[in-house]
Amino acid sequence: MLKNLIQKSRIKSPWLLHYDCSSCNGCDIEVLACLTPVYDIERFGIINVGNPKHADILLVTGTVNQRNKKVLVNLFDQMPHPKAVIAIGSCALSGGIFREAYNVVGGVDKVIPVDVYVPGCPAKPEAIIDGVVLGLEKLKTASLPARL
Amino acid sequence: MMTNTLTSTLVLLPFLAAGCCYVLRSNRVRSLVVLVTGFLLIISAVGLIPLTPFTLSAGNLLGVRVHDLVMVADFLLLFLILYFGFKHRSLVVKILSLLQILLVAYLEFFLIKEVPATGTIYCDSLALIMVLIVSVVGSIICFQAIPYMRNHEAHLRLDKSRQHRFFLVMILFLGAMNGLVLSNDLLFFYFFFEVTTLCSFLLIAHDHTATAIQNAVRALWMNSLGGAAFIVGLTGLYYQSGHLDLQLIIINASPGARVFLLSLALLCLAAFTKSAQFPFQSWLLGAMVAPTPVSALLHSSTMVKVGVYLVLRLAPAIHGTFLSQCVAIFGAFTFLAAAALAVGQSNGKKVLAYSTISNLGLIFACAGLNTPQSVTAGILLIVFHAFIKALLFLCVGTIEQHIASRDIEDMRGVYATMPLTALITVMGVIMMIMPPFGVLLSKWMAMEAAARSFYLILIITLGSALTVMYWARWAGTLMSDPFAGRFKPERQPLLTWGALGALSAGAAVLSLAAPWIYTRMIAPAMSGTYLLPYRASGGILENAAGVFAVLPLSVVAAVGFILSIWAVKRAAGARIVAPYLSGIQVTEPGMFKGPMNRLVKAEAKNYYLSSIFGEHKLTAWVNLGAGVLLILMLGGTL
Amino acid sequence: MQGDIIAVGPETLVREAAQAKVDGYRLVTLSCVELDAETVDILYHFDKDLTLKHLRLTVPKGTPVPSISAVHWAAFLAENEIQDLFGLHFTGLAVDYEGTLYLEDEVRRTPFCRYSIRQSDKNTPAPDARQEMGEN
Amino acid sequence: MFKTVIPFGPQHPVLPEPIHLKLTVEDERITEAIPSLGFVHRGLERLADLRDFHQMIQVVERVCGICSMIHAVCYCQGIEELMAVEVPPRAKFLRVIWSELHRIHSHLLWLGLFADSFGFESLFMQFWRIREKIMDINEATTGNRVIISVNVVGGVRRDLSHAQIKWVLSELQMIEQDIKRLENTMLSDYTIKKRTVGKGLLTAPQASELGAVGPTLRGSGVAQDIRQTGYAAYGELDFEPVVETDGDCYARCKVRFRETLASIDLILQAIANLPAGETRQKVKGRPEGETVTRVEQPRGELLYYIKANGNKNLERLRIRTPTFANIPALLTMLPGMWLSDVPVIVLSIDPCISCTER
Amino acid sequence: MFKMTPNVLRNLISKKATRRYPRQVRPPYESVRGELRNDSTQCNLCGACALKCPSQCITVDKTAGTWTCDPFACVYCGVCVDTCPAQSLTQKREYRPPAVERQTIFMQGEPRKKTKTPEAVESG
Amino acid sequence: MILTTVYVLTGFVIGPLLGGLISGLDRILTARLQSRIGPPILQPFYDAAKLLGKEKTVVNVWQAFCAFGYLAATSMAVVLFFLRSDLLLILFIQAVGAVFLVVGALASTSPFSQVGAHRELLQILSYEPLLVLVVVGIYLETGSFKIGSVLTHPEPLLLKLPFLFVVLGYALTIKLRKSPFDLSTSHHAHQELVKGLLTDYSGPYLALTEIGHWYEIMLLLGLCALFWATHWVGMTILIVVTYFMEVLIDNVSARMNWRWMLGYVWAMGLTLSLVNLIWLYTA
Numbered sequence A: 001m002l003k004n005l006i007q008k009s010r011i012k013s014p015w016l017l018h019y020d021c022s023s024c025n026g027c028d029i030e031v032l033a034c035l036t037p038v039y040d041i042e043r044f045g046i047i048n049v050g051n052p053k054h055a056d057i058l059l060v061t062g063t064v065n066q067r068n069k070k071v072l073v074n075l076f077d078q079m080p081h082p083k084a085v086i087a088i089g090s091c092a093l094s095g096g097i098f099r100e101a102y103n104v105v106g107g108v109d110k111v112i113p114v115d116v117y118v119p120g121c122p123a124k125p126e127a128i129i130d131g132v133v134l135g136l137e138k139l140k141t142a143s144l145p146a147r148l
Numbered sequence B: 001m002m003t004n005t006l007t008s009t010l011v012l013l014p015f016l017a018a019g020c021c022y023v024l025r026s027n028r029v030r031s032l033v034v035l036v037t038g039f040l041l042i043i044s045a046v047g048l049i050p051l052t053p054f055t056l057s058a059g060n061l062l063g064v065r066v067h068d069l070v071m072v073a074d075f076l077l078l079f080l081i082l083y084f085g086f087k088h089r090s091l092v093v094k095i096l097s098l099l100q101i102l103l104v105a106y107l108e109f110f111l112i113k114e115v116p117a118t119g120t121i122y123c124d125s126l127a128l129i130m131v132l133i134v135s136v137v138g139s140i141i142c143f144q145a146i147p148y149m150r151n152h153e154a155h156l157r158l159d160k161s162r163q164h165r166f167f168l169v170m171i172l173f174l175g176a177m178n179g180l181v182l183s184n185d186l187l188f189f190y191f192f193f194e195v196t197t198l199c200s201f202l203l204i205a206h207d208h209t210a211t212a213i214q215n216a217v218r219a220l221w222m223n224s225l226g227g228a229a230f231i232v233g234l235t236g237l238y239y240q241s242g243h244l245d246l247q248l249i250i251i252n253a254s255p256g257a258r259v260f261l262l263s264l265a266l267l268c269l270a271a272f273t274k275s276a277q278f279p280f281q282s283w284l285l286g287a288m289v290a291p292t293p294v295s296a297l298l299h300s301s302t303m304v305k306v307g308v309y310l311v312l313r314l315a316p317a318i319h320g321t322f323l324s325q326c327v328a329i330f331g332a333f334t335f336l337a338a339a340a341l342a343v344g345q346s347n348g349k350k351v352l353a354y355s356t357i358s359n360l361g362l363i364f365a366c367a368g369l370n371t372p373q374s375v376t377a378g379i380l381l382i383v384f385h386a387f388i389k390a391l392l393f394l395c396v397g398t399i400e401q402h403i404a405s406r407d408i409e410d411m412r413g414v415y416a417t418m419p420l421t422a423l424i425t426v427m428g429v430i431m432m433i434m435p436p437f438g439v440l441l442s443k444w445m446a447m448e449a450a451a452r453s454f455y456l457i458l459i460i461t462l463g464s465a466l467t468v469m470y471w472a473r474w475a476g477t478l479m480s481d482p483f484a485g486r487f488k489p490e491r492q493p494l495l496t497w498g499a500l501g502a503l504s505a506g507a508a509v510l511s512l513a514a515p516w517i518y519t520r521m522i523a524p525a526m527s528g529t530y531l532l533p534y535r536a537s538g539g540i541l542e543n544a545a546g547v548f549a550v551l552p553l554s555v556v557a558a559v560g561f562i563l564s565i566w567a568v569k570r571a572a573g574a575r576i577v578a579p580y581l582s583g584i585q586v587t588e589p590g591m592f593k594g595p596m597n598r599l600v601k602a603e604a605k606n607y608y609l610s611s612i613f614g615e616h617k618l619t620a621w622v623n624l625g626a627g628v629l630l631i632l633m634l635g636g637t638l
Numbered sequence C: 001m002q003g004d005i006i007a008v009g010p011e012t013l014v015r016e017a018a019q020a021k022v023d024g025y026r027l028v029t030l031s032c033v034e035l036d037a038e039t040v041d042i043l044y045h046f047d048k049d050l051t052l053k054h055l056r057l058t059v060p061k062g063t064p065v066p067s068i069s070a071v072h073w074a075a076f077l078a079e080n081e082i083q084d085l086f087g088l089h090f091t092g093l094a095v096d097y098e099g100t101l102y103l104e105d106e107v108r109r110t111p112f113c114r115y116s117i118r119q120s121d122k123n124t125p126a127p128d129a130r131q132e133m134g135e136n
Numbered sequence D: 001m002f003k004t005v006i007p008f009g010p011q012h013p014v015l016p017e018p019i020h021l022k023l024t025v026e027d028e029r030i031t032e033a034i035p036s037l038g039f040v041h042r043g044l045e046r047l048a049d050l051r052d053f054h055q056m057i058q059v060v061e062r063v064c065g066i067c068s069m070i071h072a073v074c075y076c077q078g079i080e081e082l083m084a085v086e087v088p089p090r091a092k093f094l095r096v097i098w099s100e101l102h103r104i105h106s107h108l109l110w111l112g113l114f115a116d117s118f119g120f121e122s123l124f125m126q127f128w129r130i131r132e133k134i135m136d137i138n139e140a141t142t143g144n145r146v147i148i149s150v151n152v153v154g155g156v157r158r159d160l161s162h163a164q165i166k167w168v169l170s171e172l173q174m175i176e177q178d179i180k181r182l183e184n185t186m187l188s189d190y191t192i193k194k195r196t197v198g199k200g201l202l203t204a205p206q207a208s209e210l211g212a213v214g215p216t217l218r219g220s221g222v223a224q225d226i227r228q229t230g231y232a233a234y235g236e237l238d239f240e241p242v243v244e245t246d247g248d249c250y251a252r253c254k255v256r257f258r259e260t261l262a263s264i265d266l267i268l269q270a271i272a273n274l275p276a277g278e279t280r281q282k283v284k285g286r287p288e289g290e291t292v293t294r295v296e297q298p299r300g301e302l303l304y305y306i307k308a309n310g311n312k313n314l315e316r317l318r319i320r321t322p323t324f325a326n327i328p329a330l331l332t333m334l335p336g337m338w339l340s341d342v343p344v345i346v347l348s349i350d351p352c353i354s355c356t357e358r
Numbered sequence E: 001m002f003k004m005t006p007n008v009l010r011n012l013i014s015k016k017a018t019r020r021y022p023r024q025v026r027p028p029y030e031s032v033r034g035e036l037r038n039d040s041t042q043c044n045l046c047g048a049c050a051l052k053c054p055s056q057c058i059t060v061d062k063t064a065g066t067w068t069c070d071p072f073a074c075v076y077c078g079v080c081v082d083t084c085p086a087q088s089l090t091q092k093r094e095y096r097p098p099a100v101e102r103q104t105i106f107m108q109g110e111p112r113k114k115t116k117t118p119e120a121v122e123s124g
Numbered sequence F: 001m002i003l004t005t006v007y008v009l010t011g012f013v014i015g016p017l018l019g020g021l022i023s024g025l026d027r028i029l030t031a032r033l034q035s036r037i038g039p040p041i042l043q044p045f046y047d048a049a050k051l052l053g054k055e056k057t058v059v060n061v062w063q064a065f066c067a068f069g070y071l072a073a074t075s076m077a078v079v080l081f082f083l084r085s086d087l088l089l090i091l092f093i094q095a096v097g098a099v100f101l102v103v104g105a106l107a108s109t110s111p112f113s114q115v116g117a118h119r120e121l122l123q124i125l126s127y128e129p130l131l132v133l134v135v136v137g138i139y140l141e142t143g144s145f146k147i148g149s150v151l152t153h154p155e156p157l158l159l160k161l162p163f164l165f166v167v168l169g170y171a172l173t174i175k176l177r178k179s180p181f182d183l184s185t186s187h188h189a190h191q192e193l194v195k196g197l198l199t200d201y202s203g204p205y206l207a208l209t210e211i212g213h214w215y216e217i218m219l220l221l222g223l224c225a226l227f228w229a230t231h232w233v234g235m236t237i238l239i240v241v242t243y244f245m246e247v248l249i250d251n252v253s254a255r256m257n258w259r260w261m262l263g264y265v266w267a268m269g270l271t272l273s274l275v276n277l278i279w280l281y282t283a
């Protein structure tokens, strides 16, 4: 019973942490646009918590560069399990158009495991919503802690 | 007979033991003397419980009338103070002590015709409560002082121990306090009053640093001012009633008479100085330079209580007068102002000092409010405050010896190094601000009592909120550390653990026993003068207006506490993560990688709102306010 | 290119920049261009009422360049950027990031110099992260 | 003595973009603010070595997604100058229209974020809701919501049909109404004024001396707007820079609010005067020489320095973006303010870190 | 104070702005630059797209007859579509759906020669 | 005895359930005021259940203690409310909860938690006196601090204590963490302090604070309800209107800073209370 409830709640209440690696803002504003009335992802119980310790899903936009890769790892580490990482936009997927620039490490999966890739430049709000939904699968199947 | 023996043990034994401490300069022997005296005091005080109330008359001691002995001692004492006035070149002390000498002489040689044969000593429940506090809390503090002073002198690297002087004064002080609260003859009272002043002076100056001496002199002159007011008040009272028998004065109060009221007002003034109310707070703050056991004993749990004790005693005599209202407002004002000042402090001992002033203010407010409930609240506050404040001072002292600082910010995360002491300190803080513990019980009574007087309740509510603020902050600071390892109590001398344990357990048990204290000790003290304010049954205090379920709440709190501890144990298995630092934390705890790739420590250490609550902002205004209130109070009696 | 170009040397740079300030010019920015393996150009762009004026300073790579941040405080960002990207050294910088404005130690190799990489930068060991323990 | 040191950013919910400020505060008053950059630095100017000058259009558009269009305009303008290409008039007007659409969406975005910086969530929602209409216009007319990629050297890739123009006009009318409905709140609400008036003061001399640009400069009373130089088709449109004199966050807010309405007006003018004809001039050859070219972005003056040597790859591309110019001003605004003002003040320069660091 | 009240009250009673995606999907605008498609029947593997792509995410191997695109690096600018001389490249109106694994768009054509049915394969 | 048990159980169980539902409704209403659809009404429960099922991470084990302490105190306050106990006592116990929350936040060295905690203390400083004054007003009108006697009071308190009801509104706004007073933390961290007070609580411990908050909502609405205790219709209307006003104010004002709060709330709150109290004294 409890187990079911928690699993159901996990997909009903994914809290986001958005981290902008070195995005051009294009993807950022599309993530933000998801929160606004027109897309209103709070319909799915999603809120942007802005704090890794409260987050279930890490949305990463932009390329990973030498300086922010440490930040990214830090944030990922501070998130409690279960957690999912969603990379948004071609920058976050592979480095995009910048992938050959000298300060660019590449896509997010170079530093932390990525669960969902949302292509686009920038990815559309609808695509981001689809991506989050895909990410929920992982949260649902993650095991429960040994003791509550 | 029994009462005789016990009373003289309580008053005289310390004088004897003090002498021993001074003469026998071996650490072992001194410790033994202190321990034995302490235990004897505790036993005697407890022994008095079934015997109260009683009256005793001082007869002769070694063939001399005790009254004359006291008179001689009085003069000696005043001359000693005068001497200190000269030595430290303090004009005020000189003038005030001379004034007192003259007045005492006038009173003794010209006014007093016959010395009363009876009623020198009177012990009712109120006095008994004070005796218990002095003997029990005082002795415990003296016990803890033994290891404390050893460390203290080691820290200071003294080549010659000065502990014999220290314990001389400490122990002597215990006797003086007992004598004071048991005196019914106001001249005796006055004598002991001055002894405590002197003890306080000596102890503040004990470390002999320039500041210590300066602060001690300040304490001396302020308290001498109180002494002078006292003796003037006594003269007035004698004029008015022809005797100095406290009980008789209370019973035959003539609040209509100006001289009478003015004299009482002067006694209140003396009480305010002794209790370091505004604008006399500075001596108590300065007194914090003294070794911490001194602060615990004199400057929080006992000596400063003399003032509130006196006013609570006199309360029935001023019932319904303007003076009473003034005392109430003055007390409430101090409560609020001192709480506000405490918020702006990061020096731990100063916070404790302001908090003491603040609580004393609340007791004054209760006394001035002069209803059965408020007086009950006042008495309960004396008890609980004495225990918990002593505990907190000892805790700070213990912590201070480890980290060599008294600053709250330096105590940040002290849990990591001294978990048990930190826990006891936090317990102390919790007992100061949380139900079902005694301080809050008393505050509840005080508030319900004050509810009918809207300016008082306004001030008191604001003050309480400020109180919560500085205590909660402190408790949190002590726990503030990324530490999460195993709980392993640190090493401390047995006497320290004993003292901390006894005080904290004592405070907790007394809180639980509050209804019993009420029925057994307070109700009898009230009956006669006041209607009984509460019904106590099944550990619940109740009257028509309110109910405080002490026992049930305590049970619930205990269960909650156990559950929370269980939660902590389970959380010990949780993953420990670094505090949130915007994602740039590094492995060194509390550090982040800042501009220029440098490591920077993230901290939040100067949040004391000094732009609002700082001493430099408030003190002048507060003193002004208090001065105006005092003038109003004195002037109002005319 | 819009606006006049005035050539300056390291000695006259600060004076010219100060003069521009006196004349009511606003510092727009600095642009640095690598000319060849040895020299770089630094252009100081100024603007007054929508007209531009540029100071052109041509310096060999190794020599330190006087900073104009004492005159135009806002220049410190651009100068730090040039320090990062071209490995030049500015003397008297108001706020000196010492080559860490943008770059982590992994890439501190004057990425904008395509003709040459400054020898000293090539193998410099990563400087230890300096501690700044709460400036007692 | 004791102090409070707060690592503000790089990950911080009030800053969608990563910048770090080491704030030293006392009680809650800022005594020092030192920034740390580089969390968004990609080094894209150096991509000019790997991409030819046509491909660089797509790269500079991605200096920043918010005013990508205007970056491309500036870049193309520079290249066109070097190659002496004459852009068809219709293309110039279309560039103005899309530029101003970008300015509107950027300002609406900012107004929303600014509202969020002082915790006015519902106002944030309102502005972003209006902004979605602009995004729709972008998507319908260019094929993408955010990075519209319409510029090419020599003109634009897309044209506006009659039907589209009619639809855009009607949408703009609604947008204007919606924005005006919020005017009363944004410009005279007590709580908003309390949070913005007198915060982050910057006097006019200070602003010029610190090199501030755009609304930050105009909020301090300096009437400078690169559109006055008349690039693209601005020379043919009726336009006055919006100026406020108080130099605080509130003034900057008023500037942007009024600029939003002014932009709508500019679009209406541009549409009314839209010349017929080609939208794209065929170009041949390669750029050579050096040039400096400037345009006005939502955040202020943008400067491109381009040096080419006749290769298909540029010799040097230098981009000086408005936020880069506004950061010194920001740093001087912060000390003395309260911690709760930090987001408001930081937002008040409309920081765009991605363009600052490139 | 309370200047915002009329606006929020209006919101309360009027129709909500929310598009109920994914329950209701809006038809995309006509000119949307969505997912990239290469019509294998048209492509002559000339490599113009690979040359022009600003993101350099297309590789054309003329000898092996393959056309590969990394959809995770593509920035959907449409330059390749504009360039393609054979008009074999198109952009769908729909965006490319999110995926849980890396993907490439791979097309095997006949090397050099035009054939009737080269298959387009998409592999994960 | 049985009755007591029933009261205790209702307080303990119904309290948070209702509180959670109310905060669900709150979120929907907020969304609607912003022209959004908003989450399902059970959303707060999903959130809490999810948090309970998350990994336990702490900065310091004392956070766990404090989270439990907060929950225990707030639930206790609600139970006492249902037991019709002494209002002043209930306020004290509620304050205990608030203090635990603060101490837990102070247990982390993160400046965000620390400053958040200090701000929470300032909030406590702002609203505690107001709540006490409201209760004093009730006492002056009904002659007792006990809820039992309020319930038997023949006429609605609102008629005699209108200003104090406004004062209660101030306290309510602060306690519900609504703009302009969401200073120490807010529902979604869009402020300079991230989540302030709650920054370093996470997973199950965050859930506990969430549930504790539901209890607090119940307690405060209970206090409001006392102002129309004579009839349930009046009571319901009063609560609904009050809560709607809270959400509305949240949506039409910016977040202020603590200096403004302290000044404004004390000035307005104390003046209004004084006016009302003096009225009661003289009437």
Ligand code: SF4
Pocket: A022, A023, A024, A025, A026, A027, A028, A061, A062, A063, A088, A089, A090, A091, A092, A096, A120, A121, A122, A123, D062, D065, D147, E075
């Ligand atoms: S994917 Fe495109 S829009 Fe997104 S951050 Fe990268 S360049 Fe910008």
Ligand code: SF4
Pocket: B151, B152, B153, B155, B156, B291, B292, B400, B401, B404, B405
């Ligand atoms: S730290 Fe304490 S014990 Fe040590 S010398 Fe100072 S006061 Fe004495």
Ligand code: SF4
Pocket: B084, B087, B201, B202, B205, B206, B208, B213
């Ligand atoms: S108190 Fe100290 S300094 Fe003063 S006289 Fe006594 S011993 Fe000397």
Ligand code: SF4
Pocket: A025, D063, D064, D065, D066, D067, D068, D071, D106, D297, D298, D299, D321, D322, D323, D351, D352, D353, D354, D355, D356
């Ligand atoms: S100013 Fe900002 S929005 Fe404009 S291009 Fe630069 S980063 Fe983008």
Ligand code: SF4
Pocket: A025, A028, A029, D015, D016, D017, D066, D109, D113, D350, D351, D352, D353
């Ligand atoms: S431009 Fe503004 S909205 Fe966009 S990321 Fe930067 S700060 Fe945020």
Ligand code: SF4
Pocket: E038, E042, E043, E044, E045, E046, E047, E048, E049, E050, E060, E067, E083, E084, E085, E086, E087, E088, E089
């Ligand atoms: S897709 Fe078009 S441009 Fe690309 S290789 Fe095929 S035919 Fe050539």
Ligand code: SF4
Pocket: E036, E052, E053, E054, E055, E056, E057, E058, E069, E073, E074, E075, E076, E077, E078, E079, E080, E081
């Ligand atoms: S759409 Fe643009 S980025 Fe994508 S393959 Fe075509 S040219 Fe390359």
Ligand code: SF4
Pocket: D116, D119, D120, D121, F186, F187, F188, F189, F190, F191
């Ligand atoms: S905290 Fe932020 S998201 Fe949450 S309600 Fe307030 S403004 Fe909105």
